[in-house]
Amino acid sequence: MNLLLIGFSDKAGTAFSMFCSRNMPDIKCHTIERQFNSQFTLMLPRLTSASYQADALIIDLEGVGMPSYDSSHELPLSQFIRDIPVVLISRRNLEEWQAADFLPEATTLYLAAPYSIASAKMILTKLSEIVTKRPTEPTQLEPKDNNSLYNNRSDRARTEVNSTRQEASHIKTSKVNASSSNAKYNKAVNATAAPRHTSSAISKNSVATHLDPILKQYFNSLYDTALVKNILMILAQSQPFTIGFGRRELLINPAEQSVISDIGSRRIVDYFTIVGRHEQTAVNTPQLSLLSEDEYYDRLQQLYDKGAKKQALTTLLWQIADEVIRQDEPSGQHNLALKVNYIPNFSAMRQVPSYVNSVMSACLSKPRRIDELQELFPQLRYQHLNRIFILSILSGVSDISVLQSSAAIDATTQTEHSAIEQETSTNNKDIKKANRTGFFKRLLSKLAI
Numbered sequence: 001m002n003l004l005l006i007g008f009s010d011k012a013g014t015a016f017s018m019f020c021s022r023n024m025p026d027i028k029c030h031t032i033e034r035q036f037n038s039q040f041t042l043m044l045p046r047l048t049s050a051s052y053q054a055d056a057l058i059i060d061l062e063g064v065g066m067p068s069y070d071s072s073h074e075l076p077l078s079q080f081i082r083d084i085p086v087v088l089i090s091r092r093n094l095e096e097w098q099a100a101d102f103l104p105e106a107t108t109l110y111l112a113a114p115y116s117i118a119s120a121k122m123i124l125t126k127l128s129e130i131v132t133k134r135p136t137e138p139t140q141l142e143p144k145d146n147n148s149l150y151n152n153r154s155d156r157a158r159t160e161v162n163s164t165r166q167e168a169s170h171i172k173t174s175k176v177n178a179s180s181s182n183a184k185y186n187k188a189v190n191a192t193a194a195p196r197h198t199s200s201a202i203s204k205n206s207v208a209t210h211l212d213p214i215l216k217q218y219f220n221s222l223y224d225t226a227l228v229k230n231i232l233m234i235l236a237q238s239q240p241f242t243i244g245f246g247r248r249e250l251l252i253n254p255a256e257q258s259v260i261s262d263i264g265s266r267r268i269v270d271y272f273t274i275v276g277r278h279e280q281t282a283v284n285t286p287q288l289s290l291l292s293e294d295e296y297y298d299r300l301q302q303l304y305d306k307g308a309k310k311q312a313l314t315t316l317l318w319q320i321a322d323e324v325i326r327q328d329e330p331s332g333q334h335n336l337a338l339k340v341n342y343i344p345n346f347s348a349m350r351q352v353p354s355y356v357n358s359v360m361s362a363c364l365s366k367p368r369r370i371d372e373l374q375e376l377f378p379q380l381r382y383q384h385l386n387r388i389f390i391l392s393i394l395s396g397v398s399d400i401s402v403l404q405s406s407a408a409i410d411a412t413t414q415t416e417h418s419a420i421e422q423e424t425s426t427n428n429k430d431i432k433k434a435n436r437t438g439f440f441k442r443l444l445s446k447l448a449i
Contacts, residue, residue: 001055001131005031006045007063007089016058019117024124034063041065044080055131056085060113061097069096078102085130087123089113106130208236210400211393214407218334219390227324230272231317231394233288240296244287245271251299252313257396260303260310268316273323314344318395322349325390333382337367337406338389339399355380359388367402 003020005013013031020027037043042065059081066073068090085107090097094112107130111123212232216223234243234252243250250261250268261268291299343360346352355377362368362376370385377385392398 001027001128003027003029003127004054004057005029005060006057007034007042007060008058009034009063012060016120019120020124023117023121024128027124027128037065044076054084056087056127057081058087058089058127060089062091067091068093069100071100074100074102081108083107085109085127085134087111087127089115207396207400208232210404211235214336214403215393217407218336219393222325222390225324227272227321228394230286231321234313234317235396237288237290240291240293242289242291242299244289251296251303253296254313257313258310259313259316260300260308262303262306262308265311265316265319269319269323272320311348312345314395314397315348318344318391318397319349321391321394322352325387334386335369335406335409336389337369337402338363338392339367339402340364340392340397341399342397344395344397353384355384356388359385360392363392367399367406369406 005016008016008031010031010033013029013033017029017031020029032045035043035045042063044064059077061067066077081103083104086103087109088097088103089111091113094110098110109123109126109130111119115123215228215232219228222228237252237254240251240253240255243252248261248263248267250259252259340360340363343357343364346357359373359377359380362373368376370382370389373385374380374382393403
């Protein structure tokens with residue numbers, strides 16, 4: 001029996017798979033990693049353009065954003081499950097799910113968590129009996145979009161194809177899908193293949209276009225370095241691409257903000273750190289090649305076969321920027337306001353001070369200027385806070401609209417101050433002249449005596 005585990009964390013999915021392999025070897029488990037929507041809340045995974053061979057599902061309701069029963073969950077859940085035998089796991093109010101009675105009773109089972117080994121064995125036995133009574137042809141999760149049909153690949157890459165196509169236009173998350181499996185996914189036969197070409201230009205209306213003037217004005221000491229130029233080049237892209245350096249390359253997917261390579265992140269950071277401190281030249285500019293969707297998933301599968309794992313692009317960019325500016329911290333006062341869309345995964349980084357997470361948390365709910373943050377964190381110096389500003393900007397977690405509006409306010413304020421200073425200077429001109437010449441000397445000069 002092919003059993004699909006949905007809503008399980010990595011550890012829980014691995015543990016459940018091991019349990020099945022030891023106690024019920026006829027059950028083959030495949031874990032679909034948790035996915036997030038554009039509001040960064042858990043959601044049902046997108047499986048719509050797939051023909052994944054699934055005999056049954058086990059859904060951890062909390063792991064798909066449904067920790068307790070609500071009538072609004074009925075439609076999406078029933079459309080997702082359809083007539084596939086399923087076990088719903090809930091940590092609270094399991095009776096309410098059962099009483100709702102919106103799923104076929106003959107193919108739906110319920111399991112309260114936490115559950116014992118005996119309970120798990122019993123529910124899996126019942127699930128196997130339900131599957132056995134059904135037609136021998138495994139159930140397919142048929143695509144709702146009939147324009148997308150796939151051929152063989154690993155189920156991990158297959159799942160990401162579906163998720164990307166459904167969510168790529170609006171989802172933005174530092175949560176990165178990375179699971180291991182030997183199952184198959186389907187490849188789109190009608191996908192439009194974008195031509196592969198090399199580019200280093202910053203595209204119009206991109207994140208990089210908006211960041212460029214802000215970095216140039218407020219962090220001019222870093223602006224001409226290879227660090228900033230390379231990061232702007234990365235943030236400017238909207239379709240999958242590779243970045244080559246030496247004989248190695250990074251595979252980056254801007255839609256899901258992920259990066260994967262067959263070398264460790266430490267070596268990647270070391271390379272960009274070495275070149276990042278210098279002004280950008282043709283020598284230290286990595287080769288960027290845009291990929292079609294088909295090319296991307298072919299490369300992705302090759303890297304998975306080598307045992308490579310994905311990580312969030314923001315995590316990598318933060319580490320690179322952190323290493324570079326550690327040697328040359330930007331100086332100078334500014335009135336920019338910082339608001340972050342989310343906090344990077346600091347647990348995957350080395351030597352991140354504990355105060356960084358606290359400051360970032362303060363910038364999650366509302367924009368903060370450095371002077372406001374100094375009031376909240378009086379133990380931190382200006383340099384500490386300014387460092388967090390530049391790292392948030394370069395890693396891509398900052399809210400660009402807030403940066404732009406605060407820069408505009410700052411420019412207006414500076415213009416007003418300049419006008420006031422000029423007016424004051426004009427008004428004081430005669431006073432300065434009087435102090436310099438004296439009253440009687442000016443009087444005699446006027447009388448021409």
